[in-house]
C-alpha cells in the first residue's frame with residue numbers, strides 16, 4: 001500500500017471518528033470579531049503622489065468632525081511638510097476621505113469601502129477600511145484559483161476569513177495604524193472582481209471561522225506544503241498554536257508543479273545578494289536544518305572566507321527559491337537549489353485542499369485535517 005492510499009484511509013477514519021464534535025456549528029458569542037478590516041494600500045512620503053478616482057466624488061471628514069464634499073472625480077494626494085495635500089490644499093492632520101458612492105480606484109485597481117489618510121512619521125498611510133466579507137471575497141481571487149471547485153473555495157473562504165479576523169484582532173490589541181498590508185506578507189488584496197464561484201463560497205460559509213479555545217486561530221496557509229511535517233518545524237509553538245503542529249505529512253499536493261522544484265543561480269548573482277567577493281567564493285553548503293528538513297543555516301566557503309547566512313536570507317534571494325526545504329550543489333559557475341513545496345509549509349496546503357476536494361472530502365473534513373484540535377464556529 002503506498003503512502004497516498006494509506007493517508008486517505010487514515011484521514012477518512014479520523015474524520016468519521018471525530019464527526020460528533022467537529023460537525024456541530026455552534027455560535028460563539030464570546031468572540032468579538034471585527035466586522036471590518038483596515039488594509040494599508042500605500043505609504044506616501046517625499047514627492048510621491050497618488051491619484052484616486054471615484055465617479056461620485058468624495059466626502060472629506062477631519063478628526064474634529066468637520067465635513068466637506070469634494071465633487072472632483074479625480075484627486076491627487078501627496079505628503080507635504082505642512083500635512084496632507086489634496087488637490088494642492090493642505091490638511092494638517094489625519095482625515096477620512098470616503099467615496100460618496102462607496103467605490104474608488106487607484107493604480108488601476110478598484111476597491112469598495114472607506115479611505116483614511118493617516119499622517120504619521122512624515123508619511124501618509126493610505127488605509128482602506130472594508131467589510132471582512134468584501135475583503136475575503138477580494139483576496140480569494142488571488143489567494144485561491146477561481147477555476148477550482150466550490151468546495152475548495154469554501155475551504156479557502158473560511159481560512160482567509162479566520163486569518164483576517166485574527167490579524168485584525170492582533171493589530172487592534174497592539175494599537176497599530178492598520179491591520180494588514182495588501183501584499184502576500186498577509187493576503188494579496190487587489191480589489192473587486194466578479195467571480196461567481198467565489199461569491200457562492202462566501203455565501204455558503206458566511207460567518208464561519210476556525211476556532212481553538214474559543215478564539216479565531218492564526219489560520220496560516222501556503223500554496224504547496226511539499227509533504228513537510230509542520231510539528232517538526234522549529235518555529236512552531238506547539239503550546240500556543242497546537243493547530244499548526246500537524247504531526248502527519250500531507251500526501252495530497254504531490255501533483256502540484258512546485259512539489260519538486262529546481263533552480264540555478266549564477267555565483268555572480270549570488271555574491272551580489274549575500275554580499276561577498278566573487279573572487280574568493282568557492283561554494284555554498286547547508287550546515288543546519290531543523291527536524292522538518294527546513295534550512296536554517298548555510299556556509300559560504302572560499303579562499304580565506306568562511307561566512308554563514310540564514311535559510312531565511314537565502315530564501316529571499318530569488319522567488320525561484322520557492323521554499324525553505326532545499327539542498328544545494330555547485331555546478332560550474334552556479335549553485336543549484338533543489339527543493340520541495342511552495343511557501344512556508346505551515347497550516348493549510350492549498351493544492352492539497354484542492355486534491356482532497358477532488359477525492360470527495362468536504363470543507364469541514366479538509367479544515368480538520370490541516371488544523372487539528374480546532375472546530376468551526378459561527379460568529380454571526
Ligand SMILES: [Zn+2]
Nearest residue numbers: 250253349352
Ligand atoms: Zn501538501
